[in-house]
Amino acid sequence: MSSEKDIDFVLRTVEERDIRFVRLWFTDVLGNLKSFAISPEELEEAFEEGIGFDGSSIDGFVSLEESDMLAFPDPDTFTLLPWRPTESGVARVFCDVYTPSREPFDGDPRNCLLKVFTKADKMGYIPNVGPKIEYFYSDSQHELRPKDDAGYFDLTPMDNANDLRRQTTLMLEKMSIPVQYSYHAAGPSQNGVELRFTEAVSCADNIVTARLVIKQLAAQQGMYASFMPKPVAGQPGSAMFLYQSLFSHEGENLFWAPKDYHVAHLSDLAQHYVAGILKYAPEFTLVTNPTVNSYKRFISTGEVPNYATWGRKNRSALVRIPAHKPGKHVSTRIELRSPDPTANPYLALAATIAAGLKGIEEKLPLPEESARDTFLLSQKELEAKGIRRLPRTLGEAIQNFEESELMREVLGDHIFDYLVQEKKHEWNDYCTAVTDWERKRYYGGF
């Protein structure tokens, strides 16, 4: 599982840096971060034998009768938590969850992504991903109360979040998570952070860490950060774009093609990958957009995708191909625009990368580029072009997901069945709730 060298390095660091608490991290099926702390004395044994914990208390794990689970720390992910004191310090390490008989646990989202990663690896590819995460700051935990009126890339004295963004970047970099950009996004008090690409499993670990760091630093200033996809109607929503590419084991970007007849310098391999994403998008949308509110983000025109299309300049496309910079082959990548930050990053990456790989296996041709905003096309035009619509509600997303053989295969029965059951509950709760909007509109009438 892990090399002696990595483990030795971690154990030495723990001693040299006076670490008194080692937090073991993993997520539940929905992507909530779970953590428990062990003392450094227990760490060596944890690497060798795992540390037992009660899986029945974790959403989507196991039933009461078979509750003993093992967490095996992954030494590659060991890092200090820089917001904790340096004396008697605290470190964290991500864990893989195993069953008592030492099998990788089917309900562990990280394990699910590892499987897709291994599949890609066997095909000769390293999936690389860089995420761009948007979120809002507010001084209330319950609603968006913007602290500024700034817009996209604005840098004005109104931009109170300046310091918070700076601290977030520095904190992430201390944890070896390089930040490519941080900026004020389009909505009031809306911000964004783009992390440098890395292989898929580290990328998902980094997203989980970034979400925590963003919330943690906001809390230290008496503020709250929210990853809700659409906090206010009529205002921009928050996305979690995933920039994806496949590299060879030798470090070549396999998405880049030298010739101009290749669309936007996209290799045949990249074109099949994009075609796979477009074909399976309606099926994986439950995973990339898992909440009732996720679908409110889609109900707007312009920058948010509604259809499974691709384009170069068109920001309403599901997949956009950023302009190629001469000489920068390494940065040839696709921009997947539908995911939002409520997604479990492990599952979102597993599902979307698997869709791309399926496109390669099926040698799917890249459909025609959608140059104009797809929402301007009539139903007839859409049908004639074979363009698939993304689900419009959580209910529709569940239906598409439930019928998907690919999603069941990629996520495994455990996660697949849990998601269907859990999301049906959520959808039913929402459908049976009576809202203020309805009372305002119907109560006094008729």
Ligand SMILES: NC(=O)CC[C@H](N)C(=O)O
């Ligand atoms: N940078 C952008 O294109 C904005 C994206 C937009 N906030 C969304 O929800 O998708």
